[in-house]
Amino acid sequence: MTRKRIVVALAGNPNSGKSTIFNDLTGAHQHVGNYPGVTVEKKEGACRHDGREITVVDLPGTYSLSAYSIEELVARNVIIDEKPDVVVDIVDASNLERNLYLAVQIMELGVPLVLAFNMSDVARARGIEFDLEKLSRFLGAPIVPTVGHKGKGTKELLDAVVAAATRKTAQDMPNIDYGREVEEEILKIAAALQTEASSADARHVRWLAVKLLEGDKNVREKVSRTVQEITEKSESHLAKIFGDPAEIIITDRRYGFISGACQEAVRSTVEARHTMSDRIDAVATSRVLGLPIFLGLMYLVFHLTFTLGDPPMGWIEKFFGWLGGVLETWWPKGSESILKSLLVDGIIGGVGGVIVFLPNILLLFLAIAILEDSGYMARAAFIMDRLMHKIGLHGKSFIPMLLGFGCSVPAIMATRTLENQRDRLTTMLVTPLISCGARLPIYALIIPAFFPGRLHAPMLWTIYIIGIVLAIVSAKVLRTTIFRGESTPFVMELPPYRIPTLKGILLHMWERGWLYLKKAGTVILGISILLWGMTNFPKKQTFDRDYETQTRQAEAACLDDVRGLNSKFGLATGSDILVRAIQAELDMAAEQKKHHETEPGFAEAAKRKDAAIEALGRQDGGDRLMKFLEVRQAIRDARAAFDGAVLEKKLVEGTPGYFAARSGCDAALANLQKAEPEVYAAAIRYLDNIRSSFEGAAEDVAKARQAEELAYTISGRIGHALEPILKPLGFDWKIGTALIGAFAAKEVFVAQMGIVYSVGEADEKSEALREKLKADYSPLIAFCIMLFCLTSAPCMATIAITRRESNSWGWALFQLGALTVLAYVLTLCVFQLGSILGIG
């Protein structure tokens, strides 16, 4: 006996519990991928039994093995081409007749077959009794009863698999008798086939002949013209006799064979498979309650996804922040190292920004897995079909579109539930029009800047509605143009409701989450690096303005103001000790910028400053200086204590806690003022006027420098280059640059606008940025920005996932191009029309 690895292919109807058995057999040792060239998921796993290594290939769930769907073709080709040692057909024992149809077809292929009668407990409970031995003889295959969700029968199934794989003699499988007329034609075709390929075994030849009669395109393409002609003759001959196409006769005979076997070997006392499910459905799919129940469940899914996902998202964000911080210490502070910037800003920033969505995605897939495994998804499709039908799609497309409000990436991944390629692509292409969560910060920045308070909510609502309308219209357009064709017939089995297994849904969730991490992650890593390069290179060497002189000027102005304080608290007007003390502080700050806090240089700078100030303290008027510094420090401490308390306890203005903290701070300040009114006034003046205006000026210089650098980089230049194209939309180069950033992730738009407008770290709450935007743009342009961001090419993650899910760069680039064109045309119309009408 050879000890080679046994390859098992798992076949079965959808909803037969196949994936549960697969999980039972392989546990966590699974491999998920796609079959080459098609979007059909390929799952493989491994296990050991009786000292034998067993590889389990999970075939797509199918009802038949025709060539009419990709799934069926894939399943068939795996069986024929990869020649697994054993095929295990998972049969829902409580729905035997329909499930055996596939078994019969596998049997006809002549491969070693083992039948797993799954859910045999349910079948027995419903009064179905099997004579397994008899049935096994009829079908020519061993039968093992299993209960997938309890893991029962797994061992016996593996025993049967090993036995079937190591059997010396060929399995004795019966042929189906298709009746005299059909058999005659099968013989004719088989004879013609045999003369052409003499080596093929008889069983395979017969199978080919049956398939040809069934009108199987895939088989027909592979045979000679002569055989095709003979087949056509046979077909028309049979059609004349029966009045039905040959495949209907063949299907009917197969079902006849099954009925015969069942009548002999199965006793059924009651038909109860659906009673419980029917009772639930009477409510869940009813005309009145169906929709509210569905909407309620969807709300729950959203709620779960976006509220439970929040804390872990925070942890991941913190982790990447920490990681970036750690990496930064590898370089001297303020270092211009390109590698550091690439690692921290490019890779950690980019990939971290994507991984942050993982909790959302896992939760979303958890919810979807529960809805799917319980059987509710089919009901949701039933409920939404009526509406979706109007736009040329059917019920199932609604689920991905709904998920699109959260994030387009999982939404596009959810289109996997759509079997039809046209429906799937249509849904995939229009889903990004549904306004995702990442676009919200853009609206949140712009709407309050340009529109009065009473218009905030209506404006936001309008934007979302525009997205929905655009998605609907685009779907309709796609279905009547490139995805034309008779509206895909909607046929779907409504499986009985089932309680999903924990193992099943967790595995479901994990394998999809892992795909997201792996595939989207690698592509996103690449694009992150590219975008990082574009916003960082080329580096500007000589600047148009002398920023260093400007910084020095600001410093000098500050020191001048400080000198003016001398007389205010009893220092001699000509004294320079205060100026020198402040100078020492500025020097320390400049020096410390070059070091990490943990480096000795950092502490040394502080020591030098302390020494300098101590020396100044011994000079004339030193006591006044020390008093000034002491009071200033006390004010800072009191204010810091208040800010710290607000931040830490999340105090909100108007609450008693906030009031208490506020009055504590005020009392401390009042005490200081009472003790040293003059010094206090000078210190306040220093902190609130001199110091803050110096900091403001220094920041302005830094930001102006940043803006100049950005304008010099590739993305800045692209922004400038795009200006003539964007002009008709009312956009300038700054918006152009931000739009490029928005392609990385929509929310980057806000940060990028912040950089362009030199307001440093901007977020959607940034008032400074709003003021600048207001000065530069009209409300019409503001609306156009939002419209463009809503409609235009989704972020790179969406493009990457479309590429992955459609298995073609073509569709991904089509999506990118079409949405960009749509956004452009739409925004152009709105802006031009608005300008003519004088709106905004």
Place this chain on the structure above:
Amino acid sequence: MMNKHLPGAASTPRSGAHGAKPLAMVEAGKRVRLKAIQSGRELQARLAAMGLTPGIEIEVIRNQSGGPCIVAVRGSRIMLGRGMAHGIIVG
């Protein structure tokens, strides 16, 4: 198991033009016999694989105007789009 519906089926007309109508017109709760599927080969084959072969008895579980209808056939519940329900001739 196979013939348990037969007593009920005996009361419905089995053949002939009389009583033949699209599935879409059959009220929920009625049991009818499938006569023909007016569609392309592909769809016929798909439906046949799901158990909808000519001559089989089907029970209409749900049939609301405008939406898909649900039928019981060979022990499973199948949801059929409106358009298709018009193309399935029963009697």
